[in-house]
Amino acid sequence: MPTPFFPTTRFTAATAPGGLPLLGHAPALLHHPHEFVAGLPAHGDLVRLRLGPLRAYVVCHPELVRRMLTDDQTFDKGGPLLDKAREVFGNGLATCPAAAHRRQRRMLQPAFHRDRLPGYAALMIEEIAGATARWHDGDVIDVPAAMYRLSTAVTARCLFAAHERAGSLPVHRSMDVVTRGVGRRLMLPLPGADRLPTPGNRRFRRAQQDLREITRRLIAEHRATGTDRHDLLSTLLAATDEDGRGLSDTEVHEQVVTFLLAGMETTAATLSWAWTLLAANPAVRTRLHAELDTVLDGQPARHEDLPSLPLTARIVSETLRLYPPPWILSRTATTDTELGGHRVPAGATLLYSPYLLHRRPDLFPRPDRFDPDRWLTTARPAPGTYAPFGLGARRCIGDAFGTTEAVLAIATIAARWTIAPTPGRPVRPVRGSSLVPRPFTATLTRRVR
Ligand code: HEM
Known part of the structure; x- marks a missing residue:
């Protein structure tokens, strides 16, 4: 259990040690980010960092994370990190401020309704089967690249089901450049470095334009026919707000890019980490094979098999605990406020890290150990403790989609x-x-049951 938390006074949060003149903690965050962040709870529940000119607070205590994430009026999306993300996502669901969020979320939620999942699962299975049909015994594959292609194909197919094979869409190439570019840009310490005419920045801009063109064409095709194709795009085009207004083409484009970016890399990373963890833990892998041989009997998994695959599901939960793909996320204080008794000025950047929370030994005993059976307990972790999908109003809208796919x-x-x-x-x-x-890389071996 975390230390009990009884704030009574308003005091300033402690600053993390080791900050350098001018650069502050940016070098530590750039060079060994995960170890640095996982070590911060030793310095307090709310720890101040200097990242060049930016002052940020890392929220280390699960109860404070819960409070921050469930108060999206005081702790909104915004600030310099979000500004960079908005260059790509625009004002889509993941990046819009709280003022626009409620309307968007209400309009988009039907696309992820539980009833839609079996339909998406059917498309997922076709894409998984298609991607692995090209594998041969003894092949050596680049695992993250293969999982990324697979997850791109799945997300693109569920967005644009009408396109029989998602692999035929040029969206893959542009998304690849854009996703990697966004990650790099968010970590750039120098202001304006993303605007320099470097080959990388030019490639990034071109890919953004291509993506805009592809989605513009797909939206036009969908609008022209007006039929529900049971894909995400159809739901977006049918969505209306309380006043009966639909989304404009620009808004649909922003949501499409948001879903692609938010859905592809996260699920691909989860799958890649799962393969490394299973390889390093043969006893778990043997039990997984036993579950799959019993339930699937050599056939691909279907949506209706999910309740019979509890170990597979626990492996996904445990992989997300050890390697939560969005491992550090930000909020901005919209007003002078306090968090757990600490003063937080208006405009301050606050960071929360699922990685930090998931590696706290007081929350997860032997936190570095891969142990899917820690999820056998029926007790749910306290809110703010296990947060691979975030929490509160901004919790991942694609959580069930992503875990189903994984x-x-x-x-x-x-x-x-x-x-x-x-x-x-x-x-x-x-x-x-x-x-x-x-x-x-990894070698593929066809299993003999
Ligand atoms: C294993 C897979 C996934 C993980 C770990 C994940 C994780 C997250 C996290 C942590 C957030 C909250 C961000 C914050 O607090 O600022 C989030 C939000 C979001 N995710 Fe996911 N995600 C996954 C899959 C997906 C998929 C498949 C989609 C869509 C197809 C998706 C779409 C979104 C969107 C649109 C948001 C913004 C929600 C809002 O602000 O209302 N995610 N995701």
């Missing part, structure tokens, strides 16, 4: 293939705003 993909793939990372080099995360593994 469980179906792990079950279908692990039933037929063993993925063995090439020995010798430990798999490490890239430095960026998402906890994504660096490229690593």
Whole structure:
């Protein structure tokens, strides 16, 4: 259990040690971000950082995280980090301020309604089967790249189901450049560095334009026919607010880009980490195979199999605990306020990190250990303790979509293939705003049951 929390006075949060002149804690955050952030609870429940000219607070206590995330009027999306994200997402659901959020969320929620999941799952299964049909025994694959292609195909297909095979959409190439560019931009310490005419920045701008053009064409095609194709785009085009107004083409475009960006890399990273964890924990993998052999009997997983795959689901939960893809996220204080007795000035940037929370030994005993069975308990973790999908009004709208995809993909793939990372080099995360593994290779072996 975390330390009890009884704030009574208003005091200033402690500053993390080790800040350098001018740069502050930015070098530590850039060079060993995860270790640095996981060490911050030792300095307090709310810890101040200097990131060049930016002052930020890292919220380390789960109860404070809960309070912040459930008060989106006081702790809104905004600030310099969000401004960079808005360059790409526009004012879509993930980046819009609280004032616009309620309307958008109400309009978009039907697209992720529980009843829609079986339809999406059917498309997911086709894409998973299509992607793995090209695999051969003994192939060596770049695992993160393969999972990224798979997850892009799934997200694109569920958005634009009419396009028989999502792999035929040029959206993949542009999204790849844009997603990686966004991650790098969010971490750039120098203001204006993203506007320099470097080849990388030019590639990024071109990919953004291409993406705009592709979605503009798809929206026009959908609007012209007006039929519900049971995909995300149809739901977006049908959505209306309380006054009966629909989304404009620009708004639809922003939501499409938001779903693509928010859905692809997160699920791809979850799958890639799951393969490394399963390879490193053969006893869990053996039990997984037993579950899959019993339930699937050699067939791909279907939506109706999900309740019979509890170990697969726990593997996904535990992977998200150890490697939550959006591992650090921000809010801005809209007014002078306090958090747990600490003064927080208007305009302050606040950061919360699912990675930090998930690695606290007082919340998760032996936190670095991969132990899917820690989820066997029926007791839910206290709010703010386990937060791979965030919390409150801004909680991930695609949580069920993402976990369904991850469980179906792990079950279908692990039933037929063993993925063995090439020995010798430990798999490490890239430095960026998402906890994504660096490229690593693995050998595929077809399983004999
Ligand atoms: C394993 C997969 C996923 C993870 C770990 C994940 C994680 C998250 C997190 C942590 C947030 C909250 C951000 C914050 O507090 O600022 C979020 C928001 C969001 N996610 Fe996901 N996500 C996943 C999959 C998806 C998918 C598949 C989609 C869509 C197809 C999606 C769409 C969104 C959107 C639109 C938001 C913004 C919600 C709002 O502000 O109302 N996510 N996600």
